[in-house]
Amino acid sequence: MTTDGRDCMTGSTPGEDIAAGRAATQLGERLRSLRKKKVLTITQLSLYTGLSVGFLSNMENGISSPTVANLTKVCNALNVSILDVLGEGDALHEIVRDGEAEIIDVPESSMKMKIVDFGANHRAFSVITIEPHARRVDAVAMHPYDEAVYVMRGELAVTIEERRFELSRGDSLFIQANCGHTIENDGTDVSESIWFAVR
Structure with missing residues (x-):
């Protein structure tokens, strides 16, 4: 002391x-x-x-x-925001500036996740960036809600259960609830995709 x-x-x-x-x-x-x-x-x-x-x-x-x-x-x-958990999700934020979004860095997977949250109990969306020839090395993702992904840049490979989908810029994919999935970037360019929870 x-x-x-x-x-x-x-x-x-x-x-x-x-x-x-x-x-x-x-x-x-x-x-x-x-x-x-x-x-x-x-x-x-x-x-x-x-x-x-x-x-x-x-x-x-x-x-x-x-x-x-x-x-x-x-x-x-x-399917809630961190603000909801902390009891700070009641106020609606109509605009979220670039520097205000939460950034989760996963260096072992060469991946970054940008979480945009508007508050008021509304989890908006996530932007996932993956470096070339990188794969998520953590546990298979699985959620109790449907999910949709839209590829904004590069390529993205999504494996749902045993089915593999190779997506390019402009492609979209729907993932049903409770389906385990992994993502990777086999391309030579950075992959950038936007993910939505479908309620």
Whole structure:
């Protein structure tokens, strides 16, 4: 303990630790409530996110705090925005400037995901950019909602279950709910595609 009351290991005060604990508990309660509204079990959510049941349970109980990447996986599976989970999704943002969109960088897959969120409980869309000859190396994506993709630049290969679709600029593809899929860019140019949740 330092002279100003901060923990030597964490650098936080007891008051800050209590506030962080309350925030984690509130976040967990919000996630549990959203999951139950979607009529999903925690086992199903584990399947959709690739996160373990134990981790998700700890997160809902406020025992552990998720990283931005893991929270994004949960939000994608629930088809809600991070603002919804944080309780800040009530206000409608009619315009989202370029620098205001959330960027998720996945360097091991040479991929970036730009999430555009207008708030007011409306998850708008995602723009996925993949470098040439790159493939998603994380778990197969799967969602409890339909999805549509439109290729804006380059090429995009989407494998749904055992069917492979090779898309080029201007092509669109519909992916039914609960169908596992992977994406990759076999082309020589950067791939850029826009993804919508179909409600």
